[in-house]
Amino acid sequence: xxxxEQDPGPLSVPEGAIVSLNxxxxxxxxxxxxxxxxxxxxxxxxxxxxxxxxxxxxGRFTAQVDKSSKYISLFIRDSQPSDSATYLCALPGAAGxxxxxxxxxxxxxxx
Amino acid sequence: xxxxxxNPRYQVTQFxxxxxxxxxxxxxxxxxxxxxxxxSQAPKLLFHYYDKDFNNEADxxxxxxxxxxxxxxCFLDIRSPGLGDAAMYLCATSRGMTSxxxxxxFGPGTRLLVL
Numbered sequence: 001x002x003x004x005e006q007d008p009g010p011l012s013v014p015e016g017a018i019v020s021l022n023x024x025x026x027x028x029x030x031x032x033x034x035x036x037x038x039x040x041x042x043x044x045x046x047x048x049x050x051x052x053x054x055x056x057x058x059g060r061f062t063a064q065v066d067k068s069s070k071y072i073s074l075f076i077r078d079s080q081p082s083d084s085a086t087y088l089c090a091l092p093g094a095a096g097x098x099x100x101x102x103x104x105x106x107x108x109x110x111x
Numbered sequence: 112x113x114x115x116x117x118n119p120r121y122q123v124t125q126f127x128x129x130x131x132x133x134x135x136x137x138x139x140x141x142x143x144x145x146x147x148x149x150x151s152q153a154p155k156l157l158f159h160y161y162d163k164d165f166n167n168e169a170d171x172x173x174x175x176x177x178x179x180x181x182x183x184x185c186f187l188d189i190r191s192p193g194l195g196d197a198a199m200y201l202c203a204t205s206r207g208m209t210s211x212x213x214x215x216x217f218g219p220g221t222r223l224l225v226l
Binding site for chain 1: 205209
């Protein structure tokens with residue numbers, strides 16, 4: 001079993017729709033949960049992170065963590081074509097910032 | 112302005128022919144990382160340098176080596192590339208490693224094709 005699992009997609013939505021992405025993980029020791037966005041032919045960039053359980057909102061993006069289920073989510077409201085990218089969840093280890101990535105979900109927002 | 116620069120962006124090499132990928136950074140960060148990312152897969156950490164200290168991941172093949180001659184530059188050497196080494200190679204930097212919130216900044220990657 002992989003440490004972090006993500007549906008690869010692609011996930012295709014019309015402009016303005018809500019995009020819902022999620023990851024599951026197996027190691028309950030993870031405390032921080034990050035989302036990276038990777039545009040085609042570019043490196044990943046940190047989008048946002050959350051600590052422990054609960055929600056965190058940043059503009060049109062909301063990250064949600066349910067530690068009891070080992071399930072993390074990212075919601076994109078009012079999606080735009082510029083949101084078309086691959087979204088990777090990433091979990092830092094207990095010691096330092098070494099990241100365990102999910103495989104990424106490719107999102108296509110159609111105008 | 113580009114902060115983590117990778118050259119070349121695309122590299123074609125022949126099976127078994129040594130190849131070197133380059134990364135430079137303008138952030139003056141202490142840590143530089145190399146990841147391998149195959150199509151539709153998670154980036155996989157190969158190794159990292161904390162200053163001059165080299166740290167190899169346990170499952171990184173011996174075929175992969177790295178050099179960091181100074182703070183700004185880091186190289187990935189693949190001694191004898193195989194077809195299975197075709198991938199995107201990502202360089203990343205961070206200021207430190209002690210805090211989980213030490214953000215990693217990624218370069219655009221070098222896509223390696225092995226013929």
